[in-house]
Amino acid sequence: AQRVTQPEKLLSVFKGAPVELKCNYSYSGSPELFWYVQYSRQRLQLLLRHISRESIKGFTADLNKGETSFHLKKPFAQEEDSAMYYCALRGGGNQFYFGTGTSLTVIP
Amino acid sequence: DGGITQSPKYLFRKEGQNVTLSCEQNLNHDAMYWYRQDPGQGLRLIYYSQIVNDFQKGDIAEGYSVSREKKESFPLTVTSAQKNPTAFYLCATYPVGGGYNEQFFGPGTRLTVL
Numbered sequence: 374a375q376r377v378t379q380p381e382k383l384l385s386v387f388k389g390a391p392v393e394l395k396c397n398y399s400y401s402g403s404p405e406l407f408w409y410v411q412y413s414r415q416r417l418q419l420l421l422r423h424i425s426r427e428s429i430k431g432f433t434a435d436l437n438k439g440e441t442s443f444h445l446k447k448p449f450a451q452e453e454d455s456a457m458y459y460c461a462l463r464g465g466g467n468q469f470y471f472g473t474g475t476s477l478t479v480i481p
Numbered sequence: 482d483g484g485i486t487q488s489p490k491y492l493f494r495k496e497g498q499n500v501t502l503s504c505e506q507n508l509n510h511d512a513m514y515w516y517r518q519d520p521g522q523g524l525r526l527i528y529y530s531q532i533v534n535d536f537q538k539g540d541i542a543e544g545y546s547v548s549r550e551k552k553e554s555f556p557l558t559v560t561s562a563q564k565n566p567t568a569f570y571l572c573a574t575y576p577v578g579g580g581y582n583e584q585f586f587g588p589g590t591r592l593t594v595l
Contacts, residue, residue, distance in 0.1 A: 379523075382521060407583055409583075416586050416587065416588045416589065417571065417573075417586040418586070419583040419584075422583060459523060459524065461584075466531075466537075467512050467529075467531055467575055467577055468526065468529065468539075469514070469526075469573075469575075469584055471516075471523045471524040471525075472523055473521060473522055473523035474521075474523045474524075
């Protein structure tokens with residue numbers, strides 16, 4: 374069965390410190406994985422997708438099929454990174470599966 | 482932000498009443514979705530539709546109903562059978578086909594049952 378797990382509900386880091394938000398998935402096929410972000414009072418929006426292998430706002434995420442992980446990383450956290458982050462997987466039939474989310478707080 | 486509009490932004494309902502949440506899109510996307518967002522539980526799929534006049538139940542469809550009479554519109558009705566309807570409801574769209582695409586989300590409707 375398809376499943377996305379985000380083990381940390383809350384994560385706090387100091388400004389300038391590295392940050393890693395964990396995401397593990399379960400999927401029998403070739404996964405399409407995404408990170409979405411929800412800033413305060415804004416709608417949920419795409420941060421990055423694994424297929425693009427891009428860096429957005431300093432964030433990167435590498436798909437590790439061996440460990441079935443898609444962790445989100447940033448070397449130096451900024452206060453504006455404080456938000457709710459969701460990892461998502463696109464399964465068959467164009468259905469998306471979301472993790473429970475991680476609330477990131479960057480402490481000044 | 483255009484593209485996907487949800488109305489109303491806030492909705493209050495008395496117990497025992499049905500209520501309908503609106504979702505409209507002008508992105509010409511084929512697929513539309515309804516999610517429920519609760520603290521600590523992430524986004525849970527209620528219903529989704531990949532084409533007009535067709536829709537599928539998600540993980541938590543009980544107490545909800547939908548229709549898809551037009552490509553642009555996917556209203557969600559929260560019925561009195563839904564035992565805990567107070568939540569934040571998100572509508573999303575997806576452009577079926579065309580490569581690796583993401584979902585696009587509306588601003589949400591917060592429903593409170595009094």
